[in-house]
Amino acid sequence: MFFTYKPAKLLLIVSAIALAGTSWVNMSGVTSETTKADNPKLDKLKLQPGFKAEHLYSPSDNKQGSWVAMAFDDKGRMITSDQYGFLYRLELPPVGSGMQQPKIEKLKVGIVQPGDTTVGMGYAQGLLYAFNSLYVMVNNWENKNFSKGSGLYRLQDTDGDDQFDKVTLLKALKGEPGEHGPHSIKLSPDKKSLYVIAGNHTDVPQMDAYRLPSNWKEDNLFPQIKDPRGHANNRMAPGGWVANVDPEGKRWELMGAGFRNAFDIAFNEAGDMFTYDSDMEWDFGLPWYRPTRICHVTSGAEFGWRTGNGKWLPGNPDNLPPVLNIGQGSPTNLVYGDNARFPQRYRQSLFAFDWSFGIIYSIHLKPKGATYEAEREEFISGSPLPLTDGMFGPDGALYFLTGGRRLESDLYRITYTGTESVTPVAKAPVLTKEHQLRTQLEQYHQGANPAAIAAAWPNLNHPDRFVRYAARIAVEHQPVAQWQDRVFTETDPQRLTQAAIALARQGTPAQKSQLLNALLTIKYDQLPESQQFDLCRAFELVFLRMGMPEGADREKAIAYLNPHYPAKTALINRGLSKVLIALEAPGVVNKTLALMDIKDEPGSKDLGLETSTASSDLILRNPQYGLDIANMLAKVPPLQQTFYAVMLSREDTGWTPELRNKYFSWFANAFKYQGGRSYVGFIDRARKLALNHVPKDQFEKYNKLSGADLLTTSGNDFVSDFSPKGPGRPWKLDSALMVVDSGLVARNFDTGKKIYSAILCSRCHSMGGQGGDIGPELTQLGTRFSNKDILESIIYPDKAISDQYVSTIFTLKNGQSVLGRLVNEDKANYSISQNPFAPDDLRKVSKKDVVSKKNSTVSIMLPGLINSLNPGELKDLIAYLKSGGNQDNEVYKTTGGAVKGK
DSSP: OOSOOOOOOGGGSOOOOOGGGOBSOOBOSOSSTTOOOSOHHHHTOEEOTTEEEEEEEOGGGGTOOOEEEEEEOTTSOEEEEETTSBEEEEEOOOTTSOSOOOEEEEEOTTOOSTTOOSOSSBOEEEEEEETTEEEEEEOOOOBTTBOOOSEEEEEEOSSSSSSOOEEEEEEEOOBOSSTTSEEEEEEOTTSSSEEEEEOTTBOOOOOSEESSOSOOOOOOOSOOOOOTTOTTTTOOTTOEEEEEEOTTSOOEEEEEEEESSOOOEEEOTTOOEEEEEOOOGGGTTSTTOOOEEEEEEOTTEEOOOOSTTOOOOTTOTTSOOOSEEEESSOEEEEEEOTTOSSOHHHHTEEEEEETTTTEEEEEEEEEETTEEEEEEEEEEEOSSOOEEEEEEOTTSOEEEEEOOTTOOOEEEEEEEOSSSOOSOOOOOOOOOHHHHHHHHHHGGGGSOOTTHHHHHGGGGGOSSHHHHHHHHHHHHTSOGGGTHHHHHHOOOHHHHHHHHHHHHHHSOGGGHHHHHHHHTTSOGGGSOHHHHHHHHHHHHHHHHHHOOOOHHHHHHHHHHHGGGOSOSSHHHHHHHHHHHHHHTOTTHHHHHHHHTTOSSOTTTTOSSOOOSSOGGGGGGGOHHHHHHHHHHHHTOOOHHHHHHHHHHTTOOSSOOHHHHHHHHHHHHHHTTSOOSTTHHHHHHHHHHHHHTTSOGGGHHHHHHHTTGGGBOTTSSSBOOSOOOOOOOOOOOHHHHHHHHHTOOTTOOHHHHHHHHHHTTGGGTOEETTEEOSSSOOOTTHHHHOOHHHHHHHHHOTTSSBOGGGOOEEEEETTSOEEEEEEEEEOSSEEEEEOOTTSTTOEEEEEGGGEEEEEEBSSOSSOSOTTTTOOHHHHHHHHHHHHHTTOTTSGGGTOOSSOOTTO
């Protein structure tokens, strides 16, 4: 749908089997485990003061699927779509009318035969009512229930009966099936056209015009390693994209690209476009990981998504940086608050929806030069709250949906009932001089224009990065013959660097030598750091687009750059290491290995990747995804070292036995760290690339030294002496209890012990005095609790919660919330533990900053922990738990079907 496939990772979750039939972490607003909430669907929500939530409808309770898209028609009715089914039309109860349910109508578009149950139109991830039509963005691999494939459709009522009888396919969209396909549709600010957005698994269709020049490439000297588990391995530049479309779908213009899987777009009062792009959580702990982020999508924008490890740094001058990095998550929706009946600050705010961690962020924008700076506020949160879509209705209320992937689906409404004014204040958009200049330059992104070079060229050295970018794109749209000679005579270093980037992208290899010699005239030492990095990128693009330099050109490039390496900061060292290792500069191996000895290289936190949401704050919000973060934070990999190690994997010369020993030993050590699902595989692929440069008679030595014996044949996982054989199943309490109650005769103690370890129970629980101490001690479990108690706690960990292991939500004055287990407090601070894999890492929360605190509602343990086990393995696990880790326990001596303790 709108997020990377995130499987339940049995080997990466906490085994939190509870005492007294209760799980050990509670995420409820209820203080007593026996207290029942009046309305659980509302009780789990955390709202800002003055706001009220209503639960309007549960489509999943009425067998209407899981809703993921919404729109309002010209009569104020809501239209929604099931992710894998029909469209529905709702007449909503007016605000303040009580909790009456909406009137629901299934839209049987195109179905004329009575009793026909096939879907006439649906499977939508984007809906828009405009131009007397319903536009539907279908994301579907054709199937027997719904024959229409992915693409943009227009539905019209041609006979006035209030039903859509005409369906027109405006454009079929191709790519891989799944949740990175075509997504949302929005009306343009001038209400004359449409904007559509698609994820990185959707091919860019043939366009009528391209604001972003269409000669995109991977453009990375970094040795390419595609995702070792296969995700997006055949998806190349430019990734996800945004296009402008006329109402009839006849003219398509590419506006920007380089996204991973941005799902939605929104426009502010100035007409500027924004999106909320996704991260790739399998890249956790790797230097190319990019967090979810809010992007200002200007004309011709490029945001640098590339497959595998090829993602560009935000600092690359040929792409644009985000307005705000948020953190881990799964973006699904973005809407601007200009139509909200909310206080003024929210009407000038973006509302960004995160599916994974159940948060709606309010993104407060402030003009800064040609773009914006932003602060995020946690507007609404809940757990679980898998947010899918939302928008402001004609009544000014915020409506939002939860669901997706056939999860439980709900419709909510948020209204403001506080004391602040909700009357709109008429304000003209604040347009800075830089903003006005940028938009003037963007008119030259539509093709050749005789006035373009004169307008754009002087702005290639403008202090504002977005203005410089707009100027360069304007230059690139003009015939190269009109401006190429100007590159070679340019004397301003910043203009020359930007012009060289343009010529590297649009010129020919025949210009390589002349272009390199022009760059060599720049006085490197006189440049500020940002321009030094841009210059390194210019060299990189010349090498990539025009070919590696040879002979005298190569020697001059090395002589120019090598004295400056290593530099004082991580950013410049990334840029210099790329070009110098590619050039095989003398001493580059030794210099780079010396940098790998530095634990915290200066400037490592200035790479444009720092997040506004602390990763530790997300761990307890969602046990399935949060514990991946917990694993990584417990043993964070050295990101900058990993960058250098991968870069050196392409180096063929300059090695001594001592340097090779040091280098390959690094890989074995790197396997001790934790990262995302693809971390081990990426490190192994880099290791194997490096081994290609080792003399054949030394291969086995360095293969072993670098940790080959630690890995499985695929290189994606560590060798383990045991993993469940399965096949597993989605165990329910009745079926699991029937298996266990049939008798635990002749169970295998060793197998049970291995299962217990394989699913990481010992990380949180102790048994026989060994193991973790952040969950209940389990030695006496079998003497006190029945099979049903134990199984119920595993399968339904949220059903009953022990106060002993409760987590607390602290709401702060600034609108943020902090979630963790309260370990200690004094007069001034609360000390909380947020990471179950690093329980001693405590965070202090000042009491003076806390507005309120309450217990949370969801266990950190993932429901269905036993789903990878077959019946025999389930019996072995339960027998081991009931034995308390004692091989001589009575449970192993029974000969009949009954089990002691039952």
